[in-house]
Amino acid sequence: MYLLKRFEVIARQRLPILFIGVLAGFLLFVNSAESYAEPFKLGPKKCQECHKAEAKVWSGTKHAKSFKKVHKSKKAKKIVKAVGGKSMKRTALCASCHYTSVKKGKKFKLVAGPSCESCHGAASEWISIHNKKAPKAEKIVAASAKGMIWPSQLFDVAANCNSCHGLTKENLTGDNIKAMLDAGHPMNADFELVKYSQGSVRHRFYPPKVTENQAMTPAEMARMFVVGQAANLVSASAAVSKSSHAGYKAAQQKKIAAATKLLKSVAGQVSAAEKVIASPTPDNGRALAAAIADKDLSGVVGGNLPKKFK
Ligand code: HEC
Ligand code: HEC
Ligand code: HEC
Ligand code: HEC
Incomplete structure (x- = not known):
């Protein structure tokens, strides 16, 4: 590949x-079947x-x-x-x-x-797996093994936004980050999942109301906010030493600080949040998403939710 x-x-x-x-x-010789x-x-x-x-x-x-x-x-x-x-x-x-x-x-x-x-x-x-007539849980396992990111896999959805919006993709090196930023490429320290996904990007035609682009409930938004912050923390912690560019480091540190503060505020109710702070790994992020799947955290994080969406 x-x-x-x-x-x-x-x-x-x-x-x-x-x-x-x-x-x-050379490619044909090596293993074209596998590459393609x-x-x-x-x-x-x-x-x-x-x-x-x-x-x-x-x-x-x-x-x-x-x-x-x-x-x-x-x-x-x-x-x-x-x-x-x-x-x-x-x-x-x-x-x-x-x-x-x-x-x-x-x-x-x-x-x-x-x-x-x-x-x-x-x-x-x-593509041929995700729309089969089969139980959804089975399809989620099978299609995600082939690279699908399902809407319900919220941590992975958020981590993926971050790979672009946090300038953390693998193909970026410290040198090209510096060159891009010095030439004026934006560095977004304020990417937050609810704000960025519930405005122009929002498409939520979930059954049974398949013709209605449904707004999230406060509880859904609060969960998305928490998971989005966990993904910001995981992504920014891994990226912070990727480039010595001062603006890049500052943006990642800003994201780390904001996410840590938010996750501390929910750690009293959900111990999985403490684990993400102590060890910001994708697995701990996914575990947090699972731990809050049925919880209403709007009372705890409601005040942090964005007033306007992008
Ligand atoms: C031949 C029709 C068809 C095509 C083409 C198709 N899909 Fe789907 N898709 C479906 C059906 C049917 C479902 C519902 C599966 C379910 O909910 O069990 C679905 C479900 C989904 C879901 C999950 C929805 C949920 O509620 O979790 C996503 C995301 C999705 N498709 C994305 C895509 C993307 C991206 C493409 C193009 C690469 C695509 N689909 C192409 C028919 C299709
Ligand atoms: C493959 C890379 C990539 C991924 C993944 C991605 N984005 Fe983007 N996004 C971009 C780029 C590039 C732009 C800027 C486009 C431009 O201005 O020309 C952008 C712009 C946006 C904007 C407009 C921002 C503004 O200031 O007007 C929103 C909102 C947005 N993205 C939300 C999201 C969300 C939410 C996710 C994840 C669910 C996401 N994006 C995932 C690359 C990506
Ligand atoms: C890791 C992903 C990534 C790479 C690589 C990347 N960009 Fe971007 N670019 C973005 C995102 C995301 C935005 C939008 C900023 C935001 O809101 O997060 C953006 C914004 C921009 C903008 C400003 C667009 C506007 O509407 O004002 C320009 C210009 C741009 N990029 C050019 C480039 C060029 C040229 C390259 C290649 C050298 C490049 N980008 C590589 C992710 C990327
Ligand atoms: C910027 C990232 C992004 C892009 C681009 C995007 N999606 Fe999504 N999609 C999401 C997110 C995030 C959700 C979860 C939505 C939620 O619950 O708010 C979602 C949910 C869905 C769903 C389930 C909700 C529903 O409407 O049934 C389907 C199906 C889907 N997307 C298909 C598509 C198709 C097809 C396209 C391209 C035409 C597309 N998506 C483009 C991020 C994206």
Whole structure:
């Protein structure tokens, strides 16, 4: 998979054909079957075939609209240059967060901004499992083993938003973080899951009211707030030493401080919150999400909920 990704990067940057030929030969030789079995994205048009209401909401979001815009700004061009790229769309680093790359034959094509599979996982391996007529609990296990992130897996949903919004993706190195930030890339210290998911992004057409985009109840919002803070803490704690850039460190530290304060306020009721503070790991984050699944924490965290949504 790593090789395949490298190949994609090199192919996009149009390095000499000879090199590509050699690399392609090498790939086939190594283990093409395994490389191509790696999950890839199908694109939002595929999802739209069955999820029309969700697709309509998405098409009105900044995620969707940015596709035709973001690469054109002066700022974007300056940031691309700082990491040694020529254009945002041909620079794999930028594309990994800003675009949806779909496999067409053996090539990849950018078809949209961040879209369905940016948040729910690349679908090539799970699409045929997730909509089968089978008990939902079984499908959740089977499809998530193939890379699906279900809405109910709230910690993983939130951790995934953070990988882009916290600039913590694996492909980012300390050096390119510094270059991007020095060239003016935004560093968002205020990403909070409720605020960012319950405004323009919200699509909650849950049965039985499948035609209604349902608002969350205060109890649901409070749970999402707590899980979102746990994910912020886990993500920022792992990222804080990734770059020595002062702005990057400060943003991660701000997130750590806010999340720690919030989790301390619920630790009296839920001991799993204390564990996330003591050891901010994904497993402890998931355990907290499970521990509060039936709890109403709106009395404890209600005052922290955002008044306005993005
Ligand atoms: C052929 C129709 C079809 C296509 C195409 C399809 N889905 Fe689905 N999807 C379904 C059905 C049916 C369900 C309901 C499964 C259930 O609740 O048991 C579902 C459920 C889901 C859920 C979980 C909803 C919940 O309540 O937990 C998500 C998320 C989802 N789909 C995302 C996607 C994405 C992303 C794509 C595109 C990559 C996609 N789907 C493509 C039919 C489809
Ligand atoms: C780790 C994910 C990630 C990577 C990699 C990344 N970006 Fe971004 N970028 C974001 C996010 C997220 C935002 C929105 C800021 C926010 O609210 O969190 C953003 C915002 C921007 C903006 C401001 C857009 C606006 O509407 O004002 C520009 C320009 C931009 N990025 C350019 C780039 C370029 C060029 C690259 C490649 C060198 C790049 N980005 C790489 C995640 C990323
Ligand atoms: C920014 C990330 C993001 C994007 C993009 C996104 N989703 Fe979701 N999706 C979520 C979150 C978060 C939830 C849980 C919603 C909640 O409970 O508030 C969700 C819930 C769902 C559900 C269950 C609720 C329902 O409406 O039945 C389905 C189905 C779904 N998404 C499909 C899609 C499809 C299809 C697309 C693309 C057209 C898409 N999503 C784009 C994050 C995203
Ligand atoms: C694959 C990377 C990626 C993921 C995952 C992602 N986003 Fe984004 N998001 C972006 C980028 C990039 C932008 C900025 C687009 C621009 O300005 O051009 C953005 C912008 C937004 C905005 C608009 C912010 C504003 O100031 O107007 C909201 C809201 C948002 N994202 C919410 C979410 C939520 C909630 C999740 C998780 C459920 C999520 N995003 C997951 C990349 C991502």
